[in-house]
Amino acid sequence: MSEQLKxxxxxxxxxxxxxxxxxxxxxxSSDDNEPLxxxxxxxxxxxxxxxxxxxxxxxxxxxxxxxxAEAYGEVDMEAFEIVPRSMFPDDMELEEGLALSxxxxxxxxxxxxxxxxxxxxxVMLDFNHPxxxxxLHFEVRIPxxxxxxxxxxxxxxxxxPDGHHH
Ligand code: ZN
Numbered sequence: 790m791s792e793q794l795k796x797x798x799x800x801x802x803x804x805x806x807x808x809x810x811x812x813x814x815x816x817x818s819s820d821d822n823e824p825l826x827x828x829x830x831x832x833x834x835x836x837x838x839x840x841x842x843x844x845x846x847x848x849x850x851x852x853x854x855x856x857x858a859e860a861y862g863e864v865d866m867e868a869f870e871i872v873p874r875s876m877f878p879d880d881m882e883l884e885e886g887l888a889l890s891x892x893x894x895x896x897x898x899x900x901x902x903x904x905x906x907x908x909x910x911x912v913m914l915d916f917n918h919p920x921x922x923x924x925l926h927f928e929v930r931i932p933x934x935x936x937x938x939x940x941x942x943x944x945x946x947x948x949x950p951d952g953h954h955h
Pocket of ligand 1: 941946948
């Protein structure tokens with residue numbers, strides 16, 4: 790009998806998962822989708838989760854708690870910026886927590902921000918990842934594993950069933 794494939798670098802992992810925050814709120818899950826497929830050992834998923842999956846095999850399930858530092862990082866107090874209210878259209882309703890998709894005026898690169906605070910003439914923007922500072926609670930299950938192809942290894946990511954990029 791051949792040895793059963795276990796999760797290690799160079800294995801393509803199918804992952805069913807439910808992601809909750811400390812308060813139990815479900816913020817992401819593979820329930821309604823195909824399992825997530827990723828190439829293990831190439832930083833395709835957050836480091837704390839990748840580390841915790843090593844050695845699991847098909848059919849295994851596990852609860853993994855990932856501290857912020859090994860997920861999307863701690864909240865960076867430098868990643869806040871105050872901009873004039875006039876930067877936004879007059880009729881735009883600004884409120885705390887509102888997610889914004891902005892473009893850099895110089896490079897035209899898109900980036901995300903959230904409104905941290907609305908003042909009379911100013912708005913404080915938060916450029917941290919929305920999950921910065923959060924401890925992540927994963928319930929994971931491994932429906933399938935397979936060795937990566939040479940092409941996937943050289944690209945550093947998993948390819949879909951038809952061999953195409955996701
Ligand atoms: Zn590729």
